[in-house]
Amino acid sequence: xxxxxxxxxxxxxxxxxxxxxxxxxxxxxxxxxxxxxxxxxxxxxxxxxxxxxxxxxxxxxxxxxxxxxxxxxxxxxxxxxxxxxxxxxxxxxxxxxxxxxxxxxxxxxxxxxxxxxxxxxxxxxxxxxxxxxxxxxxxxxxxxxxxxxxxxxxxxxxxxxxxxxxxxxxxxxxxxxxxxxxxxxxxxxxxxxxxxxxxxxxxxxxxxxxxxxxxxxxxxxxxxxxxxxxxxxxxxxxxxxxxxxxxxxxxxxxxxxxxxxxxx
Amino acid sequence: xxxxxxxxxxxxxxxxxxxxxxxxxxxxxxxxxxxxxxxxxxxxxxxxxxxxxxxxxxxxxxxxxxxxxxxxxxxxxxxxxxxxxxxxxxxxxxxxxxxxxxxxxxxxxxxxxxxxxxxxxxxxxxxxxxxxxxxxxxxxxxxxxxxxxxxxxxxxxxxxxxxxxxxxxxxxxxxxxxxxxxxxxxxxxxxxxxxxxxxxxxxxxxxxxxxxxxxxxxxxxxxxxxxxxxxxxxxxxxxxxxxxxxxx
Numbered sequence: 001x002x003x004x005x006x007x008x009x010x011x012x013x014x015x016x017x018x019x020x021x022x023x024x025x026x027x028x029x030x031x032x033x034x035x036x037x038x039x040x041x042x043x044x045x046x047x048x049x050x051x052x053x054x055x056x057x058x059x060x061x062x063x064x065x066x067x068x069x070x071x072x073x074x075x076x077x078x079x080x081x082x083x084x085x086x087x088x089x090x091x092x093x094x095x096x097x098x099x100x101x102x103x104x105x106x107x108x109x110x111x112x113x114x115x116x117x118x119x120x121x122x123x124x125x126x127x128x129x130x131x132x133x134x135x136x137x138x139x140x141x142x143x144x145x146x147x148x149x150x151x152x153x154x155x156x157x158x159x160x161x162x163x164x165x166x167x168x169x170x171x172x173x174x175x176x177x178x179x180x181x182x183x184x185x186x187x188x189x190x191x192x193x194x195x196x197x198x199x200x201x202x203x204x205x206x207x208x209x210x211x212x213x214x215x216x217x218x219x220x221x222x223x224x225x226x227x228x229x230x231x232x233x234x235x236x237x238x239x240x241x242x243x244x245x246x247x248x249x250x251x252x253x254x255x256x257x258x259x260x261x262x263x264x
Numbered sequence: 265x266x267x268x269x270x271x272x273x274x275x276x277x278x279x280x281x282x283x284x285x286x287x288x289x290x291x292x293x294x295x296x297x298x299x300x301x302x303x304x305x306x307x308x309x310x311x312x313x314x315x316x317x318x319x320x321x322x323x324x325x326x327x328x329x330x331x332x333x334x335x336x337x338x339x340x341x342x343x344x345x346x347x348x349x350x351x352x353x354x355x356x357x358x359x360x361x362x363x364x365x366x367x368x369x370x371x372x373x374x375x376x377x378x379x380x381x382x383x384x385x386x387x388x389x390x391x392x393x394x395x396x397x398x399x400x401x402x403x404x405x406x407x408x409x410x411x412x413x414x415x416x417x418x419x420x421x422x423x424x425x426x427x428x429x430x431x432x433x434x435x436x437x438x439x440x441x442x443x444x445x446x447x448x449x450x451x452x453x454x455x456x457x458x459x460x461x462x463x464x465x466x467x468x469x470x471x472x473x474x475x476x477x478x479x480x481x482x483x484x485x486x487x488x489x490x491x492x493x494x495x496x497x498x499x500x501x502x503x504x505x506x507x508x509x510x511x512x
Contacts, residue, residue, distance in 0.1 A: 048435050049407065149301075175433060178300045178462035183506045205436060208511050249436035252443050252469040259389075259441055 002039040003074060004167060004199050005060065009034055010069035012055055012223075029055050030223045033069070037167075039076075042193055042200040044214035044231070046207050046246065052223040053203045057169045060201070061087045075166050083114050088165040092172045095152035097159075100145035104135075104155045107144075111162035129161045132195055133188065150181055157188075161196060168192070170202040174209050186212055207246055211235055219243050221263050267291075268424065268456070273325035275304075275311050282308055282480045285325070289424070291454040294446060295485060296467045298460075299477035300503060305460035308477065309426050313350055314342050329424070351422040355429045357413040361401035367412060368397030376419050384415045388441065407434045414442065418449070425449065427459035431466045443470050464507045468492070476500045 012030040016023075030052045037043050045053050058064045060071070062085065079086045091097065099107060108129065112122045130140065133154045139147065147155060153173070160168060170189065174182045186209065193200055204210050210217055210231070217234045219227040219242060227240040238244050242263040248254055273285035282304050289295055299305045310316050311323045313334055327334040329350065334342065346352070354360065361370070371381060371393065381393050388411040390396060401409060417425070427446075431439040443466065450457055460477075461467055467474055473485035478499040486494065494500060 048437060050405070179464065179503065179507045179510055180300060183510055186510070212510065246436070249440055250465070252440055252466055254437070254440040256441075256444055259437055 003036050004039045005037040006072045007033055007035050008070040010066055010071060012059060012067045028223055033225060035218060035228060037199060037201065040197055040199055041215045042202060042213055044210035044217040045201060045203045045220060046205065046210055046217060047220035048205060051220045053220055054171055057089060057171055057201065057203055061089050061169060084163040086166040087169065088160045088163065089169040089171060090156060090160060090173060092175065094156035095149055098144040098152050098155050101143055103141050103143055105140045108158050108162050111159055114163060129158050132191060133158055165198060168198050168200045170200060172203055174204060174206060182209065189213060206250065208250055219246065226263065269328040271326045273311065275307060276322045277320050280480060285482050287475065287485055289456050289458055291456050292450050293456055293472040294450050294470050295458045296461060296471040296474045297477050297482065298462065298464065298467050298474060300462060303477045304480065305477055306428050309428055309460055313346055348420050349422055350424045350426065351417045351420060353413060353417055353425065353427045353430065355432055358401060358406055358409040360413060361409065363401045366398055366400050370416055371397060374419050381419065384418060388415055407438050410434050411438060423455055425457040427457060429461050430459055431461065431463045439466065446470055
């Protein structure tokens with residue numbers, strides 16, 4: 001199997017700083033993170049907020065630098081990183097990244113233009129992307145502000161697919177959506193994974209959705225990986241108490257005593 | 265006697281948004297209205313105490329609380345009611361606070377004894393009053409703001425609590441905590457709660473009665489057991505199906 005991403009003993013911490021005149025101690029955000037992501041696979045990262053999931057995603061995408069450790073990619077294609085990055089993130093508030101005053105058509109064509117200059121190829125590529133996102137032609141010439149939240153999210157996905165990334169990171173894509181939209185989105189990610197052969201990392205606090213989407217799952221607690229394994233294994237025989245806690249929490253079955261537990 | 269009677273509620277802006285809405289809220293119970301995004305859940309909650317902007321919405325019908333029709337009260341009387349008897353908890357707690365006022369400002373408005381405040385803060389895993397009062401809203405996380413808001417709400421000892429998507433955008437741990445406290449709240453001193461959500465699992469665990477809102481109409485309230493067996497509404501069946509597909 002081809003390993004697309006290898007992470008070894010990755011650490012991230014914030015140094016002693018003064019913010020608004022207040023002293024902030026050194027804080028360890030991520031500690032000793034190691035895992036591999038195979039090409040074409042979908043990896044889920046679960047855990048509560050404040051656990052360091054988004055920080056990890058940002059380091060992988062190169063948005064922020066790591067403090068120490070090792071991070072390596074094995075991309076299939078040559079990438080000119082000045083033009084676009086092979087690692088893309090779909091952020092939580094994806095609607096906000098779509099320019100409200102430009103048509104989606106323009107935005108996507110411009111992004112495809114980085115790779116292809118031929119008008120016919122651009123059109124073909126564009127149709128292919130829009131079709132696989134169920135983005136109907138009547139929406140193509142709408143401007144960002146004329147789209148609903150769900151449509152904006154798909155427009156943001158289209159913009160990402162236009163640069164044909166090799167790794168797509170989804171940061172809490174399901175939060176604040178109702179079940180029907182969650183289900184649609186889930187099927188969409190699966191088909192993108194297959195059709196465009198894009199490896200994915202999906203961050204979510206909801207383990208149940210990850211069960212439907214991911215091949216492997218990592219459970220994070222306060223900056224550390226506490227459990228990792230095949231999705232079926234995590235669900236059929238969770239080992240770490242925190243994993244069991246999360247599964248219970250999803251069913252809203254935690255007692256007040258459970259809530260007071262510290263897993264470190 | 266505690267009873268909220270909502271009759272023939274109808275909300276319009278350019279078109280009719282909600283129609284023929286009728287229900288009663290009895291004491292010691294959690295009532296839940298389930299519905300998809302955009303079905304009008306928040307609009308319905310806001311309409312009950314005259315919170316919808318009259319320039320854009322027209323609301324007719326009646327809401328009887330403690331023998332008075334709320335739609336016949338003036339703004340000042342409604343404001344007073346929302347101050348102590350009927351409380352709202354909205355989704356975006358952080359935006360309910362003025363970012364230039366520390367939390368102490370809000371707690372001092374209530375002039376409660378410190379012991380009650382501190383025991384509630386401790387229950388919600390928050391810093392004690394001495395520390396919390398010095399903090400500003402921009403210094404806390406969204407989940408913390410939600411909990412602070414809940415504490416402030418409970419300190420006023422309302423009779424009726426309206427909650428808008430209490431589990432959306434917050435941690436599972438905090439959602440679990442809210443569930444436990446909400447159950448306590450309705451069991452104490454004849455209170456009731458009405459919440460709107462699309463979170464089926466939460467609704468099932470917290471509610472005594474559930475109704476479904478779609479296409480501007482509200483079903484009657486069923487017990488949780490009955491509710492999940494309903495087959496009469498195709499929209500509800502679809503809603504339950506997608507949930508089953510997600511969680512099976």
